[in-house]
Amino acid sequence: MPSNAYSIIAATCHGNRGAEAMLETVVGRLREAQPDLRFHVFTYYPEADRQLVQDPALTLHSSTPMALVAWLLPWSLVFGLLRLVFGRRVLRMAPAAVRGLGESRALVDLAGVAFIDGREKFLPFNVLTLLPAWLLGTPVVKMPQAVGPFERPLNRLAARVVLPMCAMIWARGGRTREHLEQAAFPGVRFIQADDIAFNHKNGYSLTQEEGGALDARFAALASARGVSGVTGVVGLCPSSVVAVKARKEGGAYEDILARLVADLSGSGYLVVLFPNATRDAAGEAERNNDLPLIRRILAAAGTSLPVTPLAFDLDMNAAAIKRLIAEMDVVLVSRFHAMVGALALGVPAAVLGWSHKYAEVMARFGLEGNVMDYKQLSGPALRERVDAIFQSRQAMRAQILERLPEVKASAERPVVALLEPGFGSGGLA
Structure with a gap:
């Protein structure tokens, strides 16, 4: 009897709201096709996610680095070997997380980026998120994400060994596809498709974090945008990831954004700063948390x-962030899924980022010229870009909306492939 479960890893509802949008889209879209599905979600914020998610169809397991190394990998190795001797039925005796992973049709990997030169410190996580499923004989599917380039020896070696273990890699853009083509790793299967979060719906939400404080901010926004003399509303989504990178390199990312806020305000713009990664209870911690950065810039x-x-x-949550982006005339973002959210809503966007992952998606809308590298950050150039986008916002919106149906159809393909008859392991029978 085919399994009615999927496992999902490298995503969380707490913290990175882009990961939340991808997770919710996978779960929501699969359930539209098959309502009785169950999901084993391996999250790196297990306790926080358990407080946020009350859906009985989701079982949450820990995928913290400690859990992966000390628990999930060793038990997957043990039961993976037992499976080869006694068959899949032996997995019924495994610990719950291993049993859930083993019974799943597939492990859906939602890493936004993986196996990228310069991010070698994340290679252990890139490997350990996939290896347990492979040991248990569960197909691994990398949903649309950026990988490569593979020029550095350690990254190239890890990618050459691990990527062929995947049943499919969905390349999130043309640059990622080119990296995979040029690497020509034996046994790697890949197809280009767009980010699944383009098809996120508010009805897919797994969390309810809206309340009086958020409603008050939206009321303040409605009041402020109606004030006489306001030229327009510019959304600014900074990234703690970029801020940390710039700080280590002696860059002035935060200072330039602060000056931009003051400059735009002086020209009559209402600037709205918003996050795409939030962990308010974490205080000043910057990992998956843009809130301290926003407060410093302000x-x-x-x-x-x-x-x-x-x-x-x-x-x-992801739905609330999309609700806010919809109120903007234009946005300047450093978070990838804030960019995706804006494009999905037809809101003109400029991007200040760090990877090829931004430009390859913006190119789908003919907007790769709106992508800037934070290392070449210049206050005057940034202000000039925002002004130019604001002035051409109507034409840009029309351009985005014209190309959006094709992108959304492409983003649907990886989910449809998961639902194909006969795909995945056959459960534990």
């Missing part, structure tokens, strides 16, 4: 500004 911009900026510096 403080550095000053208090006596012609148009007072507004900050959404609180926990927001």
Whole structure:
């Protein structure tokens, strides 16, 4: 009897809201096709996610680095070997997480980026998220994500060994596809498709984090945008990832964004700062948390500004962030899925990022020229880009909406492939 379960890894509802959007899209879309499905979600924030997610069809397991190394990998190795001797039925005796992974049709890997030169410190996680499923004979599917380039020896070796273990790699853009083509690793199967979060719906939400504080911010936004003299509303989504990178390299990312906020305010723009990664209870911790950065930028911009900026510096789920982006005339973002959310809503976007992952997606809309590298960050150039996008926002919106149906259809393909008859392991029978 075919299994009615899928496992999902490298995503969480707490923290990175782009990961939340991908997770919710996979679960929601699969359940639309088959309502009785169950899901084993391996999350690196297990306790926080258990407080947020109450859906009985989801079983949450830990995929913290410690859990992967000390528990999931060893037990998967043990039961993987037993499976070869006694068959899949032996997995019924395994611990719950291993049993769930073993009974699943597939392990759906939602890593946004993996096996990228310069990110070698993440290679153990890239490997350990996939190896237990492979040991248990569960097909691994990498949903659309950026991988490569593979020029550095350690990254190339890890990718050459691990990527062929995947049943399919969905390349999230043309640059990623080219990296895989040029690497020509034996046994690697890949197809290009767009990010599944393009098809996120608010009805897919697995969390409910909206409340009085968030409603008050939206009320303040509605009031502020109606003030006489406001030229337009510019959304600014900074990234703690980029901020940390820039700080280590001696860059001025935060200072330039603060000056941009003050400059735009002086020209009559209402600037709305918003996150795409939130862990308010974590305080000043920056891992998967943009809130401290937003507060620092707002403080550095000053208090006596012609148009007072507004900050959404609180926990927001993916649906709430999309609701906010829909209120913007244009956005400047450093978070990948804030970019995806804007494009999915037809909101013109400029991107200040660090990887090829932004440009390859923006190119689908003919907007790769709106992508800037944070290392070449210049205050005047940034202001000029925002002004140009604001002035051409109507034409840009029309361009986005014209190409969006093709992108959404492409983003559907990886989910449809998971539902194909006969795909995946046959459960534990």
